[in-house]
Amino acid sequence: MTSHENEYVLGTDDAELVRLGLQHRLWSAQAFACWERAGVTPGHTVLDVGSGPGFASLDLAQLVTASGRVIAVDESERFLRYLAQRAASLGIAHIETRVGDVHTLDIPAQSVDVAYARWVLCFTPRPEDVVARVASALKPGGVFAVQDYINWGALSLSPRSDAFLRVMPSVGKSWRDRGGDWQVGGRLPALLAARGLRVDYIEPLQRVARSTDPLWQWPTTFFANFIPRLVEQGLVSERDWREMESDWNERSRDPNAFFWTPSMVEIVARRV
Numbered sequence: 001m002t003s004h005e006n007e008y009v010l011g012t013d014d015a016e017l018v019r020l021g022l023q024h025r026l027w028s029a030q031a032f033a034c035w036e037r038a039g040v041t042p043g044h045t046v047l048d049v050g051s052g053p054g055f056a057s058l059d060l061a062q063l064v065t066a067s068g069r070v071i072a073v074d075e076s077e078r079f080l081r082y083l084a085q086r087a088a089s090l091g092i093a094h095i096e097t098r099v100g101d102v103h104t105l106d107i108p109a110q111s112v113d114v115a116y117a118r119w120v121l122c123f124t125p126r127p128e129d130v131v132a133r134v135a136s137a138l139k140p141g142g143v144f145a146v147q148d149y150i151n152w153g154a155l156s157l158s159p160r161s162d163a164f165l166r167v168m169p170s171v172g173k174s175w176r177d178r179g180g181d182w183q184v185g186g187r188l189p190a191l192l193a194a195r196g197l198r199v200d201y202i203e204p205l206q207r208v209a210r211s212t213d214p215l216w217q218w219p220t221t222f223f224a225n226f227i228p229r230l231v232e233q234g235l236v237s238e239r240d241w242r243e244m245e246s247d248w249n250e251r252s253r254d255p256n257a258f259f260w261t262p263s264m265v266e267i268v269a270r271r272v
């Protein structure tokens with residue numbers, strides 16, 4: 001990580017990069033369904049808003065083919081360097097990486113067919129500014145597709161763990177302390193409408209991960225990467241984390257255990 005690297009709340013180290021790769025795999029069916037609804041097609045220019053290391057950007061590049069273009073914007077230089085290297089090694093030349101803050105996106109007006117933002121607006125202190133920039137970048141008829149949290153706090157672990165319940169509010173606090181909003185999905189329809197984007201589709205994204213499912217690795221890796229950061233910051237006690245970790249490991253061995261994922265929403269809106 002470079003010294004001027006902007007740190008998003010979960011960090012940009014190797015462990016987070018690997019986690020984001022796994023997360024994309026585990027949620028790629030939902031992503032592809034969303035892109036289909038958004039009408040991503042060969043020749044399109046797609047803007048990946050807050051692309052991270054670009055796991056979605058690489059898939060989108062395949063969908064738009066070499067006749068189209070993917071513009072991946074993220075504030076992490078490190079993540080975008082990773083994306084550029086992967087694209088080069090795969091011989092993909094139609095992904096453009098741009099380091100920048102999505103609040104001040106600088107994309108030519110009316111140049112984008114589809115913009116996609118997944119798990120980004122929940123971190124941005126002013127999602128209305130991001131929506132405004134995306135709306136202006138869209139061509140008339142262009143689409144903004146968002147997959148983001150509407151109620152992160154709805155997550156639950158069964159059988160219940162008291163340590164888990166004690167630790168979870170600190171996750172929300174750390175997020176809010178940096179201006180994030182884990183319920184951002186509920187604000188989006190109004191923000192989109194204010195910028196002339198008509199909401200054509202709004203549906204929940206809610207899943208359950210049994211301890212025996214691949215999706216179980218999603219919360220497992222999230223907690224393993226993130227909670228130790230909260231311990232370092234003094235937001236979670238070492239004792240609570242140890243107890244939660246031990247409960248989690250126990251649930252992981254219990255075939256009847258399941259994790260109710262944080263509630264997300266998918267919104268597809270069109271510039272009219």
Ligand SMILES: C[S@@+](CC[C@H](N)C(=O)[O-])C[C@H]1O[C@@H](n2cnc3c(N)ncnc32)[C@H](O)[C@@H]1O
Pocket residue numbers: 008020024049050051052053054055056073074075076079100101102103117118119120123124
């Ligand atoms: C959870 S990751 C999601 C990455 C990607 N969208 C995905 O679905 O795999 C959140 C990303 O948002 C980026 N991010 C957060 N705030 C940002 C901002 N204001 N400007 C640009 N990128 C931002 C972070 O650097 C990080 O890569």
